[in-house]
Amino acid sequence: MxxxxxxxxxxxxxxxxxxxxPVAIGPAANSEAVCLGCYIPVKLSLSQYRCSDCKWPLCSADCRGIGHVNGHTEYECKFLKEKNSAVDLIATATLTKIKHLYELILPIRILLMKTHKPDSYERIRVMESHIKLRKLNKILWDHYQEIIVNKLLKEWNLEGFSEEDIHTICGVIDVNCFEIGQKSAKARAMxxxxxxxxxxxxxxxxxxxxxxxxxxxxxxxxxxxxxxxxxxxYAYTLQGTFKRRDFMHAGKLFWCQCERCSDPTELKTDCSALVCAECSKGSVRSIDPLDQDADWKCDNCAYKLGAKSLESLLDKLNNELESIDPHNVAGLEGFLKKYQNTLRPNHYLFLSAKYSLCQVYGRIDGYLIHEMSLEDIKRKEKYCRDFLTVIDVLEPGLTRLRGLIMYELHAPIMVLSTRLIQNKLITRNDFQRNIKEVARLLRESRDILKMEPEGSNEYMMGQAAEDALKGMGMV
Known part of the structure; x- marks a missing residue:
């Protein structure tokens, strides 16, 4: 370890x-154009405000990150200006070129620390880089050689560093950085x-x-x-073992062998299981989840699926799901219906679609909570409960995702119970039992989400939960 x-x-x-x-911070991986001071998205048009010296886009002249240690410093600005680095940051630039330019920022900031903040530079240098393993990964090594090392040494003539020095910093970033950011600002930090x-x-x-x-x-x-x-x-919890382990190996260079990864059922959540394409009754799971090349086999018949075929299927379905606007109720519902005979109900791709539906049902025009049909309210409740059942296992306790989904769950229970009692379709005891569940969900949601930073969306949702409890007289 x-x-x-x-x-x-x-x-x-x-x-x-x-x-x-943070000891170092920069734009997120695969970042499009963002302000170098606060990391909110910016345009590359002529009207976009830019730094008067280096010409890189900034959100405004009043950005809190200009001159700040966590933003666009004077020595960074001087370096970027000397290299005429903003010459390619124009509206007609390809998205790939833009992403590669922004990927340079964090390595540059760390390398410049050797002169301007040597204590911080040494704190970063002691972090694990897995440089020996990276050298064995030709695709990874060549990627950084082309877009980082060659750019800095051959085009921008950076002095004082060898190729291995720069590769080492790239490795340190990959292995140790955190993806951070609230609302629209996205960054990565050490x-x-x-x-x-x-x-x-x-x-x-x-x-x-x-x-x-x-x-x-x-x-x-x-x-x-x-x-x-x-x-x-280090990975997104609600992703299946096959893709989750692959993601961690690609960036962190290790194959996870934790209890969840070792269990074909993923601790009985079955968030990777497929419906058998042959008998339709069995569930298809990996015969050895710690082997990325292992076959997947039905537990009811002799059907097998190779790892390459599985990967192709997951990529196809994932691309289709990502092409659906997260506010498109019909599109998300259509995805669930289309693949109900392919994926088990708790499959991570279904959970992703259900999570989006949990959030949009009750919040967008045409689906506001008090205007929704009983069928849609019941559907929102079911998706919330499905999601919570899995989260209780994979992200148990006082976790943000649990807090958010519990807040979403309280609304359909409350509205549905109110409608049913008004129409005398449930007893007073049933109604009171449902209200107690609503109060429990709100309390736990409040307790979790109010631990988030003040001003964040999660904190405000926690405050809304507290206000709802006060309105019910159950604080």
């Missing part, structure tokens, strides 16, 4: 264990101690970041016993 952190005492759920500012947490696909901590300072706040999501490793997830 390398270096990792353990609890030196019993920790209760909800304890803050790390709160720190933190002085948070990088030490080891990975688990069912982590025991939850983290968030401040929408303005980008400082990270990491807290326990469930009870952690003394000497137990403190973990977080």
């Amino acid at each position: 390398g270096r990792y952190l353990v609890a030196n005492r019993n920790l209760n759920a909800g304890e803050n264990i790390i709160q720190e500012s 933190f002085p101690s948070a990088f030490l947490l080891s990975h688990d696909c069912v982590p025991n901590t939850s983290h968030t970041d401040h929408p303005e300072t980008f400082s990270i706040m990491l807290r326990t999501s469930k009870r952690i016993k003394k000497n137990e490793p403190i973990t977080l997830s």
